[in-house]
Amino acid sequence: MEAIRYVERLNSHYRSQGFQPYQWTINHDAPLTPLSRPLNQCRIAMLTSGGVSRCDAQPFNPQARNDLRLDVFESEALPGCLVINDDYYDHRDADRDINCIFPVERLRELSAQGVIGSISPHHYSGFMGRIYTRSTVVNEAAPALARRLQEDRVDAAALVPA
Amino acid sequence: MLEENGIPTVVVSTARDISAQVKAPRTVFVNHPMGNTFGRAFDHERQRTILADALRALETVREGGALIDLPYEWEREFGIFQG
Structure with missing residues (x-):
């Protein structure tokens, strides 16, 4: 089937609610940092923005605005007990199997198969709360995550929006 | 933003049009x-295959802004989640 047109649908939703038009991020080019070594030698981290938290932590608030919370998971302990709090997508499958959106167990298998070199000691969950403050993400939250990744000597990250 | 800080990234997206606008350094669309x-x-097999395809894009993409369509189909028509 044809890909869903989310942009059109959200624009008309905003119009019908009488909201100001959503300010989409539109970029015309993108930077590229090449891998520093072959994939099969790389240490990989993952980030989900699907409102995933540990059962013993405060749940994400699906109604939050500009929530730049970033949870850090010990990757060896995953999946453990995780819970999803997000009302933007259907997470019934992911509630039963987190790998639908955050495939931490599949990454472990790819590491065992030698597709990647190793797994970061930490994976991440955050940036989920309807963020309208782009500059804070660019100037603060993203560089803070980059520093963490560098501390863990991560070679590349897989980012999974939801 | 991670890319400017020296971390190569790949985004695994289910929203093709939004990703085309955002133009992340590397995106695979499912x-x-x-x-x-x-x-x-x-x-497990589908999950692992898609993850492996996404990770391989880290190695194969040579120019920032690449959007790669992965060949997997959902078994039936679906719409936007209505809550």
Whole structure:
């Protein structure tokens, strides 16, 4: 089937609610940092923005605005007990199997198969709360995550929006 | 933003048009419902295949802004999640 047109649908939703038009991020080019070594030698981290938290932590608030919370998971302990709090997508499958959106167990298998070199000691969950403050993400939250990744000597990250 | 800080990234997206606008350094698009980016619950093979394809894009993409359509289909028509 044809890909869903989310942009059109959200624009008309905003119009019908009488909201100001959503300010989409539109970029015309993108930077590229090449891998520093072959994939099969790389240490990989993952980030989900699907409102995933540990059962013993405060749940994400699906109604939050500009929530730049970033949870850090010990990757060896995953999946453990995780819970999803997000009302933007259907997470019934992911509630039963987190790998639908955050495939931490599949990454472990790819590491065992030698597709990647190793797994970061930490994976991440955050940036989920309807963020309208782009500059804070660019100037603060993203560089803070980059520093963490560098501390863990991560070679590349897989980012999974939801 | 991670890329400017020296970390190569790949985005695994279920929203093709949004990703085309954002132009992340590397994006793979999966035409699945949001919430099933990697497939159905317990479909280990599909989950692993999509993840491996995404990770390989880290190595194969040579120019920033690449959007790669992965060849997987959802088993039936789906729409936007209405809550």
